[in-house]
Amino acid sequence: MEKEIYIIRHCEAVGQPYEANLTKRGLHQANHLADFYSKIKIDQIISSPFLRAIQSIEPTSNEKKIDIVLDDRLSERMLSSIDLPDWLDKxxxxxxxxxxxxxxxxxxxxxxxxxxxxxxxxxxxxxxxxIVVTHGNLMSLILKQFNEEFGFENWKKLSNPDIYLLKFKNNEFDCERLWQDC
Structure with missing residues (x-):
């Protein structure tokens, strides 16, 4: 059976904490995501439990009448529990x-x-x-698993939101970027 997995990086948010809301622009982007998925059949939605991820996919969930399944494994990656001034290099x-x-x-x-x-x-x-909704770093690591050349420079080029489609068929996969930033 062919599988289609739409990996989404959340929309623009006001910050990084668990409870960070989407910005006004991010809320507009979430509605644009719902428009994007309006003609695509979706069977399930799995999201990071972070508020910005949930808010990013709520309009799509509501339109499709599909519950959002929260999964901690899609949470933001913690690089360190201490402040790293050179976090980007790290x-x-x-x-x-x-x-x-x-x-x-x-x-x-x-x-x-x-x-x-x-x-x-x-x-x-x-x-x-x-649909899988997560965060930029984790999304990059997922994509790197299927394309080892996907790296730091690719992460830097991700937008909020962003969408990649992973297609699986006969134990083979194809990966394609779908999102055009609005």
């Missing part, structure tokens, strides 16, 4: 060394493993078409 290093880990943080490999466990469950399920 993040780049974690794309090169997947096992690199900072104080109280999660390695790229650990984050990849939890995210890919969601993707694996989707592939094994009876659902054909799934």
């Amino acid at each position: 993040l780049e290093a974690t794309f090169e060394d997947m096992e690199l880990k900072f104080d109280g943080g999660e390695s790229s490999q650990e984050a990849t493993n939890r995210a890919i466990s969601v993707i694996d469950e989707i592939i094994k399920s009876e659902k054909k078409s799934t």
Whole structure:
């Protein structure tokens, strides 16, 4: 059975905390996502429990009358529990060394493993078409799993929101960017 997995990076938000809301522009983007999906058949929606991820997909959920399933494995990756003034350099290093880990943080490999466990469950399920809503770093790590050349520079080019489609058929996959920023 062919599977389509739409991986979405959340819309523009006011910040990084768990409870950060979407901006006014982000709310507009969420409605634009609903328009984007209006003619696409979707069987399920799985989202990070972070508020900005939920708010990003609520209009689509409401229009499609599909409940949003929250999954902690799609949560934002924590690079470190301490403030890292050079966090961007540190993040780049974690794309090169997947096992690199900072104080109280999660390695790229650990984050990849939890995210890919969601993707694996989707592939094994009876659902054909799934929306997965997550965060930029985790989205990049998922995509890197299917295209090892997807790296830090690709992460920097992601928009809020962004959409990539992973298609699986006969144990092969194809990955394509779908979103055109509005």
